[in-house]
Amino acid sequence: MEIPYTVKPRPDTGLYNAKVGIWLFLASEVMLFGAFFSAYILLRVGAPEGFWPDVATGWPHGLLNIPIGTFNTAVLIASSVTVVMAWAALKENNFPKFQKFMVFTVACALGFLTIKTFEYNEKFTHYVVRLKDGSAVTGHLNVDGHSPRFWTLQDVEEKKIEALKVEVDVPNKFRFPVGMKIPEAVHEAHKAGKHHEEKEFKVADIASLKAFVPSTATFFAIYFTMTFLHGLHVLAGALVLGYFAFLGRKFWQQHPEQFTNRIEVAGLFWHFVDLVWIFLFPVVYLL
Amino acid sequence: MIGIQYGITSLLFLLFGFLLMLAMRYQLAHPGQPIPLVGGLMEKALGEDMAKGGVMQADLYNAFGAMHGTIMVFLAIVPLLFGAFGNYVTPLQIGAPDMAFPRLNMASYHLFFWGGAVMLSSFFIPGGAAKSGWTSYSPLATMADSNFINGQTLWLVGMVLLITSSLLGAVNFIATIIQLRAKGMTWMRLPFFVWAQFVTAFLLLLAFPPLEAAGLMQLADNVLGTSFFLPTGLVVNGSKPDVSGGGSPLLWQHLFWFLAHPEVYVLILPAMGIVAEVIANNTRKPLWGYKSLVYAVLSIGFLAFIVWAHHMYLTGMGTKIATFFQTTTMMISIPSVIILTALFISLWGGSIRFNTPMLFALSFLPMFGIGGLTGLPLGFNASDIYLHDSYYVIGHFHYVVAPGTIFGIFAGIYFWFPKATGRMMSETLGKIHWFGSLICMNGIFMPMFIQGLRGMSRRMYDGGATYFGSGVGADPGVLRLNNAITAAAIALALFQLPFIFNFFWSIWNGKKVESDNPWEATTLDWQTPTPPPHGNFATEPVAHRGPYEYSVPGSKKDFTPQGQPG
Numbered sequence: 001m002e003i004p005y006t007v008k009p010r011p012d013t014g015l016y017n018a019k020v021g022i023w024l025f026l027a028s029e030v031m032l033f034g035a036f037f038s039a040y041i042l043l044r045v046g047a048p049e050g051f052w053p054d055v056a057t058g059w060p061h062g063l064l065n066i067p068i069g070t071f072n073t074a075v076l077i078a079s080s081v082t083v084v085m086a087w088a089a090l091k092e093n094n095f096p097k098f099q100k101f102m103v104f105t106v107a108c109a110l111g112f113l114t115i116k117t118f119e120y121n122e123k124f125t126h127y128v129v130r131l132k133d134g135s136a137v138t139g140h141l142n143v144d145g146h147s148p149r150f151w152t153l154q155d156v157e158e159k160k161i162e163a164l165k166v167e168v169d170v171p172n173k174f175r176f177p178v179g180m181k182i183p184e185a186v187h188e189a190h191k192a193g194k195h196h197e198e199k200e201f202k203v204a205d206i207a208s209l210k211a212f213v214p215s216t217a218t219f220f221a222i223y224f225t226m227t228f229l230h231g232l233h234v235l236a237g238a239l240v241l242g243y244f245a246f247l248g249r250k251f252w253q254q255h256p257e258q259f260t261n262r263i264e265v266a267g268l269f270w271h272f273v274d275l276v277w278i279f280l281f282p283v284v285y286l287l
Numbered sequence: 288m289i290g291i292q293y294g295i296t297s298l299l300f301l302l303f304g305f306l307l308m309l310a311m312r313y314q315l316a317h318p319g320q321p322i323p324l325v326g327g328l329m330e331k332a333l334g335e336d337m338a339k340g341g342v343m344q345a346d347l348y349n350a351f352g353a354m355h356g357t358i359m360v361f362l363a364i365v366p367l368l369f370g371a372f373g374n375y376v377t378p379l380q381i382g383a384p385d386m387a388f389p390r391l392n393m394a395s396y397h398l399f400f401w402g403g404a405v406m407l408s409s410f411f412i413p414g415g416a417a418k419s420g421w422t423s424y425s426p427l428a429t430m431a432d433s434n435f436i437n438g439q440t441l442w443l444v445g446m447v448l449l450i451t452s453s454l455l456g457a458v459n460f461i462a463t464i465i466q467l468r469a470k471g472m473t474w475m476r477l478p479f480f481v482w483a484q485f486v487t488a489f490l491l492l493l494a495f496p497p498l499e500a501a502g503l504m505q506l507a508d509n510v511l512g513t514s515f516f517l518p519t520g521l522v523v524n525g526s527k528p529d530v531s532g533g534g535s536p537l538l539w540q541h542l543f544w545f546l547a548h549p550e551v552y553v554l555i556l557p558a559m560g561i562v563a564e565v566i567a568n569n570t571r572k573p574l575w576g577y578k579s580l581v582y583a584v585l586s587i588g589f590l591a592f593i594v595w596a597h598h599m600y601l602t603g604m605g606t607k608i609a610t611f612f613q614t615t616t617m618m619i620s621i622p623s624v625i626i627l628t629a630l631f632i633s634l635w636g637g638s639i640r641f642n643t644p645m646l647f648a649l650s651f652l653p654m655f656g657i658g659g660l661t662g663l664p665l666g667f668n669a670s671d672i673y674l675h676d677s678y679y680v681i682g683h684f685h686y687v688v689a690p691g692t693i694f695g696i697f698a699g700i701y702f703w704f705p706k707a708t709g710r711m712m713s714e715t716l717g718k719i720h721w722f723g724s725l726i727c728m729n730g731i732f733m734p735m736f737i738q739g740l741r742g743m744s745r746r747m748y749d750g751g752a753t754y755f756g757s758g759v760g761a762d763p764g765v766l767r768l769n770n771a772i773t774a775a776a777i778a779l780a781l782f783q784l785p786f787i788f789n790f791f792w793s794i795w796n797g798k799k800v801e802s803d804n805p806w807e808a809t810t811l812d813w814q815t816p817t818p819p820p821h822g823n824f825a826t827e828p829v830a831h832r833g834p835y836e837y838s839v840p841g842s843k844k845d846f847t848p849q850g851q852p853g
Contacts, residue, residue, distance in 0.1 A: 031497060
């Protein structure tokens with residue numbers, strides 16, 4: 001006996017095996033990301049209110065690049081549309097059209113990842129500088145004209161730098177938690193279009209120096225964990241869809257119906273990956 | 288057949304987990320004395336820090352304790368019930384040629400195997416295996432070992448592999464049961480074992496991902512230095528660790544128990560399924576209340592998701608929350624009692640055949656009953672505050688899984704052995720195995736209730752000698768029970784020897800079965816050639832009737848197979 005319903009749907013359920021499988025898999029994925037979102041809520045509710053980095057364990061606000069995040073959202077939504085078009089092209093028996101749409105989808109996925117890489121790099125060169133008097137600022141370092149990655153105070157001392165130049169961020173209004181009074185100076189700086197202010201700190205006065213990495217604050221921990229896990233899903237999707245786009249011709253010619261089913265199943269996964277981002281973007285960037 | 292691969296691997300893990308426990312029991316009964324036979328070997332293999340002069344050190348006790356729990360639950364019982372029996376029996380019982388996704392099935396086995404290998408390798412790295420209990424509570428789990436690659440890190444990597452394996456398995460099981468049922472195999476004609484597997488698969492599918500998330504977060508805490516579970520102001524050994532803080536230890540507990548409570552039902556439901564099959568077959572009458580059994584198992588599946596915080600009464604939760612979880616916990620005992628009652632009533636008026644599988648299945652009933660009923664005082668907030676983390680909990684939990692689930696597994700092994708090999712296991716050796724196991728299991732776990740009620744705390748590597756040995760509250764009686772328990776554990780080990788011998792001897796020398804259906808059973812798994820070939824069935828099976836048509840009035844034989852037309 002052969003395994004039934006691998007291609008044709010079972011009459012009473014109306015589904016072929018792989019479609020049942022992918023929906024079940026997505027259910028478990030919902031629980032996986034659901035756990036991360038729940039963790040996000042619990043950690044955030046537990047964080048003390050106040051301006052981060054002044055309240056060291058507070059919740060950092062407004063440090064992610066919203067225009068870039070919005071653009072990336074649009075990229076993923078576009079890819080979600082084209083993956084359906086690719087599937088529809090197969091239903092029309094038009095393989096070249098399928099290939100065109102699928103290549104565009106994969107390009108979107110890779111574009112998303114490239115943009116995300118730049119965003120990550122921007123965080124790795126962005127620092128929180130805590131001074132021994134208890135105050136703290138954020139900003140990029142200026143070491144010979146650029147900001148190095150992942151430095152700690154030890155690196156500064158090893159380079160025998162005595163005064164550290166920092167492009168200190170002038171906080172905008174998004175940096176303040178809802179309900180906190182925004183100082184007048186913030187509005188004025190905004191009107192003047194001032195975003196950075198170069199300051200010099202004596203290394204002897206600095207208590208600690210940390211880039212925006214997962215161990216810097218719980219916000220960054222959950223931000224990096226969730227976006228990295230989502231990024232892995234994007235990468236997995238890009239690999240699978242890319243495989244079908246570039247190496248699928250032979251299988252399509254031999255088993256057109258099964259190939260179309262595979263595109264449908266992979267497309268369902270791809271929609272899910274987009275959907276996660278649709279939740280992730282407002283939660284980590286906007287709220 | 289992947290089911291058999293799963294079976295052999297996980298039986299080996301079961302034996303290994305049992306040996307860890309034996310070493311621990313020896314230490315509890317004779318603290319500070321070298322472990323006989325293997326003490327010297329342990330010192331050589333695990334290092335002086337762990338077993339100096341063959342004596343189990345505190346760190347080693349903790350590591351064995353954590354790994355005993357992990358191995359038994361995730362590497363032995365779940366793969367045995369779900370991977371082995373589920374894989375082997377479910378497709379046969381629904382009349383399917385194979386699982387829906389055979390390659391996924393293989394991938395699942397490989398992930399399980401490598402997860403187990405990672406777990407085992409952690410014994411031999413500097414600092415030893417994970418030693419923060421099978422629950423791995425933070426911040427202890429993150430702070431216990433300062434090596435960069437430590438036992439806890441490997442534990443987490445192993446867990447992520449095992450969880451992924453279970454998820455693939457769960458997807459495969461549900462898809463198989465929904466899609467590959469034979470013609471005529473409607474939902475209400477499914478054998479109860481298949482229903483139990485179906486609900487179990489859903490529990491694994493939906494409860495495991497949160498633990499995977501928690502595992503990844505704890506991995507980040509250990510490796511990347513994040514503070515998901517490390518609170519602000521944490522002090523370890525008198526100094527403040529260099530972490531950002533702002534995390535929540537309770538978050539770990541919530542995510543952990545969100546899996547680990549449904550996991551308890553993962554451990555028990557398939558065993559109930561096996562027991563139901565064996566009882567129906569050996570009482571020669573239909574299961575009493577098949578529909579109530581099905582609805583009860585579905586209710587358990589649903590309620591299992593909303594009881595997890597009864598493991599956390601001592602975390603200082605509000606009384607309203609505690610009341611909620613206390614109520615749901617009492618509710619979930621109702622379907623469990625329905626199942627047990629239906630199985631008991633099934634015995635009434637049957638002409639019972641007392642063969643080895645049936646003896647194990649019969650002893651499952653009172654053993655699980657004791658395990659279940661002793662759980663009620665733990666489910667109540669007020670009494671749990673006293674009993675929490677005492678040996679009472681150990682006794683309760685082990686009554687459910689050791690003489691409960693493991694007896695179910697033994698019943699299943701003796702029952703389906705002729706299907707897999709074409710030979711019967713020896714009845715005489717089987718009965719010795721059963722009788723000895725039943726006595727010894729009770730000898731081990733019954734005294735634990737007494738110790739726990741007396742206030743003896745779990746996870747003390749000297750067996751409580753510090754608290755009960757001298758001074759105020761001295762109670763040498765409680766300590767003497769340790770010796771009794773250890774003696775029973777060693778006897779239990781000896782009574783497993785007939786089983787191990789019987790298992791291997793019967794593969795080649797057991798009595799050959801005379802037909803494909805030696806137990807004269809009704810379900811489709813006995814209508815295949817023995818052993819089932821690739822594709823399982825010689826001709827396409829069709830289900831013409833319900834699963835338990837025994838002793839139908841007016842029919843010539845006392846059983847009417849599901850596949851028999853007319």
